[in-house]
Amino acid sequence: MEYHLKTPIDEETVRKLRTGDILYITGRMVTLRDEGHARFLEEGGADIDLKGMVLYHCGPIITKDGDGLEVVSAGPTTSMRLEKFEKDFIKKTGISLIVGKGGMGESTAEACREYGCVHGIFPGGCAVAAASKIKSVGGVIWEDLGMPEAMWIFDAEEFGPVTVNIDTVGGNLMKRK
Amino acid sequence: MKVPKEEENMKAGIENGTKIGKDLESVLARLLCLLATHLPKDVAQRIREMAEKENDGAAKKVYDCMLENMSLADSLARPLCQDTGIPNFYVKAGADFPLLGSLEGILKGAAAKAFKDAPLRPNAVDPFTSKNTGNNEGPLAPYIDWQIVEGDEVEITAYLCGGGCSLPGFALVLTPGEGIEKAKELIVDKILEKGVNACPPLVIGVGIGASADIAAKLSKKALLRKIGTENGNPMAKDLEKELFEKLNSLKIGPSGMGGAESVLAVNVEFGVRHPATFAVALATGCWATRRATFRIGKDLKVVSEDFD
Numbered sequence: 313m314e315y316h317l318k319t320p321i322d323e324e325t326v327r328k329l330r331t332g333d334i335l336y337i338t339g340r341m342v343t344l345r346d347e348g349h350a351r352f353l354e355e356g357g358a359d360i361d362l363k364g365m366v367l368y369h370c371g372p373i374i375t376k377d378g379d380g381l382e383v384v385s386a387g388p389t390t391s392m393r394l395e396k397f398e399k400d401f402i403k404k405t406g407i408s409l410i411v412g413k414g415g416m417g418e419s420t421a422e423a424c425r426e427y428g429c430v431h432g433i434f435p436g437g438c439a440v441a442a443a444s445k446i447k448s449v450g451g452v453i454w455e456d457l458g459m460p461e462a463m464w465i466f467d468a469e470e471f472g473p474v475t476v477n478i479d480t481v482g483g484n485l486m487k488r489k
Numbered sequence: 490m491k492v493p494k495e496e497e498n499m500k501a502g503i504e505n506g507t508k509i510g511k512d513l514e515s516v517l518a519r520l521l522c523l524l525a526t527h528l529p530k531d532v533a534q535r536i537r538e539m540a541e542k543e544n545d546g547a548a549k550k551v552y553d554c555m556l557e558n559m560s561l562a563d564s565l566a567r568p569l570c571q572d573t574g575i576p577n578f579y580v581k582a583g584a585d586f587p588l589l590g591s592l593e594g595i596l597k598g599a600a601a602k603a604f605k606d607a608p609l610r611p612n613a614v615d616p617f618t619s620k621n622t623g624n625n626e627g628p629l630a631p632y633i634d635w636q637i638v639e640g641d642e643v644e645i646t647a648y649l650c651g652g653g654c655s656l657p658g659f660a661l662v663l664t665p666g667e668g669i670e671k672a673k674e675l676i677v678d679k680i681l682e683k684g685v686n687a688c689p690p691l692v693i694g695v696g697i698g699a700s701a702d703i704a705a706k707l708s709k710k711a712l713l714r715k716i717g718t719e720n721g722n723p724m725a726k727d728l729e730k731e732l733f734e735k736l737n738s739l740k741i742g743p744s745g746m747g748g749a750e751s752v753l754a755v756n757v758e759f760g761v762r763h764p765a766t767f768a769v770a771l772a773t774g775c776w777a778t779r780r781a782t783f784r785i786g787k788d789l790k791v792v793s794e795d796f797d
Binding site: 392 | 547550551554555557558561562565567568569570571572573608609610611612614619620621623652653656685686688689743744745746775776777
């Protein structure tokens, strides 16, 4: 099935999604990698409501374009590196969708089932295609972590194709392959 | 962006060393920008062939995205992948090359200029403090490997060495009793475990030698060899073929979506082993392996055959 979803994505919609479905996302996505996850969970302090939003495993290239910020190149990073954080992150934020590359582990899958979240895959290395679907940068949190690790807030339009990897009923595309 | 034309390359006279150095730096910086935004001809051609041959629906969708990405990166002159890596230079420098003593500074200058112009992502992180240096500079960044050869020319293979694609890499020393069979098993297991995270289909470099460091270096040299080339040694060539078939049979496919092929190429490079050792190393490159070779003549003209 193919879905065109808008954030915030409600739990009922998330629980309908199945492994192998193709998603196109319009709305708010935030980026976080290793350092950002650690700070979010250990120190907190990011004043942002992520319920129903999309977490994008990505360390983009961003340039300053006059007063604004421009997304130059923004493909996915390896999701498995964030495995040790993701269960707590899903629980704490109520995020609906995680997008990255490659698979994730059982701890994330368990949180997806329990709290209503899915993990999806955007084609790795397709960073200009991804950037072309990000219409604006809504801001940045923790820029001191450096460009790849900061939390960038993206407003996306028809961001995809995102293939559902882990769903809420035990489906796991990468584990099956 | 096109490869600089001959007449644009060098305008200054050879007696003005500083000016020449700066000009060469600018030309090399432009080539690095080109490398961030365009795949070399051999890699691009192999990707197009794989996309053409693929019949699996999910895999085809990923190839479509890859081809769209190549076209957008080209038309917008933007880095193909946000992970523009840490620039690596493998230099074969002729002992009589006129700027031999300045070449390290020129390469560092070119990397710094490309960082601003491309732009490249800041990827140099202090291993102890985890602070990003913010400018892609730091100990061994950019990384330069030197080989001094006879002659007055320089050949530089530049590689934007990404993080995700480097994750499956390893080097270790086996006993001769474990030898090549154990090495094959370890390589296949590692690709099965971590290959999907390295942005497949992958370029595979395998190095074999007497100690871990030698094998590691050879695996990187193997990775940088052109697609479609073979090792001249019949047994090394057989190993390339065997691993190519084995790794494709894993059905990882583009982005792990399955499909016909999982690797662009398997390249093997080797040196002798010690009677007591069998060292093996693996280096992996993503589908967007950004590697190109430039030659600089005595007249300081820069030529590369890796781009159209």
